[in-house]
Amino acid sequence: SQKIEQNSEALNIQEGKTATLTCNYTNYSPAYLQWYRQDPGRGPVFLLLIRENEKEKRKERLKVTFDTTLKQSLFHITASQPADSATYLCALDPLNTGFQKLVFGTGTRLLVSP
Template sequence: SQKIEQNSEALNIQEGKTATLTCNYTNYSPAYLQWYRQDPGRGPVFLLLIRENEKEKRKERLKVTFDTTLKQSLFHITASQPADSATYLCALGALLSGGYNKLIFGAGTRLAVHP
């Protein structure tokens, strides 16, 4: 069956360092992959989308890579700040016949950035 794995343990890093979060998947060939941020008591907020034919995408301090051979995406936050502390969700997208995207989410990784 389809499976998405994200680090289940919290990632603790020092302010200013680069945080790297991993998303691995099996039995799936996504057309694209998205990363979301979720704060406690709130809904997920979209951060970045990367398509299957793209290797890397950047947005400000964020960088996402997508390796369809390894079936893995890496999400990097450079110069991390305490305000980056949140849960980060990986979501795989499938373009279905109805023309819409159905997202399959991982369980998320909690990031804590310490001053």
């Protein structure tokens, strides 16, 4: 069956460290994968998109990798800050239709302590 898996346990790290979140998928061949941030009681906010022909993408303190062989994306936040505490969701378009009918992972909660 098709599924997207993110670690359901919260990730607790200290301020200044690098947070690494994992997104694994099974039985999909996505053309791209997206990462979103969601704060409690709010809608998700888009962070980064990485395409299948890109190994790595960076935006400020964020870095995403995409390994189509391992069927895995890693999301890194370097020099983490308490303000980075949120739930992070990965998503992909399973049919690559262009309508962006996304399938989302359940998200991983990140807690950055001072």
